[in-house]
Amino acid sequence: MIKALRGMKDLSFEDSSRFTYIIDIATDIAKKYGYSYIETPILEETKLFKRSVGESSDIVGKEMYQFIDKGGNDVCMRPEGTAGVVRAFIQDKLDRRQNEKFKFYYYGAMFRYERPQKGRLREFHQFGCESFGEDLVYEDFTIIQMVGDIFKSLGIDYRLEINSLGCSRCMPPYRENLINFLNGCRDELCQDCNRRIETNPIRVLDCKNEKCKSLLRESPKLIDNLCSSCSSDFNRLKELLDIANIEYSVNSNLVRGLDYYNKTAFEFVSSSIGSQSAIAGGGRYDKLVEFVSGKSTPAVGFALGVERIMELVKMPNRERDGYYMGVMNSSDIDKLFPLAHRKRKSSSVTIEYRAKKLKAHLKGADRINARYCVVIGEDEAKNGTVWVKDLEKSEESILKIDEF
RNA sequence: GUAGGCGUAGUUCAGUUGGUAGAGCACCUGUUUGUGGCACAGGUUGUCGCGGGUUCGAGCCCCGUCGCCUACCCCA
Structure with missing residues (x-):
């Protein structure tokens, strides 16, 4: 019998109806927030992901479905959705239209070559939104509210965690600061963390190792070292969430796995689906368009993991029909x-x-x-x-x- | 890549010390010649993942292999 490849799953019957139910609700809400659909190719030049997702990330480092096609091109199945949308945004020269705002939603298959487990497949689906051209923190708030609306509409309980990753003004000095601290306790940190000090020191904050965790309690926090602009944006965001009655907790160790984020980072978490608890994640990425050789354009976005949500969604009772x-x-x-x-x-x-x-x-x-x-x-x-x-x-x- | 668990009917699973391959659900038929869901009665369903070994004899023991699941790493 020929079976689907490891980490790839068919969706039918109950599963496929859950899938379309989630996409339909998310689409409906995204449209109400002014987003329009964008479809980008699954296959892109490998270079795109190296430049956007970041060479230091595990996604690019070891999880890419990468190969040389028959024309000799180095290509890659997309591991996430943002890079392709940003590429399309620049290719369409929308980055030149500096006073306009562009909002896109997308959904589709993503691929990461990794060991499958509960809530993590090699082929999985994300629904996401990207908002270009708005640098005000109100957009960060609005996006978080939209994700909250989607989960509420799906009947899913979640916890919201937020953090600020700073900007090009306050992050680099903090980074040096942190590296100094980490070098001070280098011998006591785990092997992975020692590697991360060189590759991506911020990620040490995210280490699950108990020993590292306890050492890091004393580490300098970016949240205490934000520049005035980042700090006031973060405070404004918290105010907006408070006023809107959206519960959250500040997690100063929340760092997103992708290199392109700055300022606002957020994650929606569920405690009832095993160890892969993040059901949506996103944040601001003001530098990404530039990284991919576009004209500097602020942007915010998020993506949610459809398969993870499928386990949580309460479906309406199926009624007799037809x-x-x-x-x-x-x-x-x-x-x-x-x-x-x-x-x-x-x-x-x-x-x-x-x-x-x-x-x-x-x-x-x-x-x-x-x-x-x-x-x-x-x-x-x-x-x-x-x-x-x-x-x-x-x-x-x-x-x-x-x-x- | 590392670790643990599991592969037996369409499905969920049982299978004792190594001795004829089992159950529930599902499916089909009937009770009811034109009345579904419920009940009762009967019936169909197997490469015991695959390959080798031990044995008079292997679903069970041994070796190998493939697959699935869970976790680590990382992420949605």
């Missing part, structure tokens, strides 16, 4: 096609082509969860009528075939 049609004698089957075609203008219709006993038809209608079971038997064929049973109310009637 028609099941069948005949008891095979010679009457032709009568059903025009009937079905007419009904399909407004309802879903399933025809059973094989002649069956009434009981079998009723069971068949039940199985597909149809609201109405429509059958032409001997009497109906003779009289030009159809027998219709409402399976919910358990009421039946006989109608002229033209009037049905």
Whole structure:
């Protein structure tokens, strides 16, 4: 038997309806916040991700689905959505239109070559939004509110964590500061952290190792060393969230795994889905457009992990819907096609082509969860009528075939 | 890449000390010649992941291999 590749899953029945339910709700809300759909390719030049996601990230370092195509190009299946959207934004020269705002939502498959586990697959799906051209912190707030709206609408409980990663003015001095601190306790930090001091010292803050964690309690906090602009934006953000009654906690160790974030970083977390607890994450990335050779453009965005949310979403009860049609004698089957075609203008219709006993038809209608079971038997064929049973109310009637 | 757990019917799983391959659910038929869900009765369903070894005999023991799951790392 040929099976799907490791870390790749088919979605059908219950799963696919959960999937589309989430996308539909997220799409609906994103549109209400003024976002329009953007579709970008799954395959991009590897360079794009190296430059945007960052060489120091694990995503680029070891998790890319990267290969040389038949034309000799170094290409990569996208590991996340933002890079492609930013590339499209620049390619369309939208970065030149400096006074305009552009808001895009997207969803689709992302690929990371890693060991699959609960809530983490090699092919997974994200829904995300990117807002370009707005540097005011109100947009950060609005995006967080939008994600909150989506989860609320899906009936999902979450915890919101926020942090500020500073900007090009306050981050570099802090970084030096932190490196000094880390070098001071180098011998006591774990191996990974020692490596991170060179590659990406900020990520040490995120270490799960208990020993590292306790050492880091004494570390300098970026939150106490923000420049005046970052500091006042962060305070403003907290005020806005308070006023909107959105609960949050400040997590000064929250650093996003991708290099391009600055200022606001946030993560929506759920405690009920195993160890992969982040269900959405995002923040501001004012420098990214420049990194990818565009004209400097402030931007904020987020992405949510569809598969992780599928485990949490409470689906509305599925109600009986549509028609099941069948005949008891095979010679009457032709009568059903025009009937079905007419009904399909407004309802879903399933025809059973094989002649069956009434009981079998009723069971068949039940199985597909149809609201109405429509059958032409001997009497109906003779009289030009159809027998219709409402399976919910358990009421039946006989109608002229033209009037049905 | 590392560690642990698991592979038996469509599915969820049991399978004793190594001795004829099992159950629930699902499915089909009937009770009901034209009335679903409920009940009862009967019935179908197997490369025991794959390959080798030990043995008179392996689902069970041994070796290898593949796959799945969970966790670490990291992330949505």
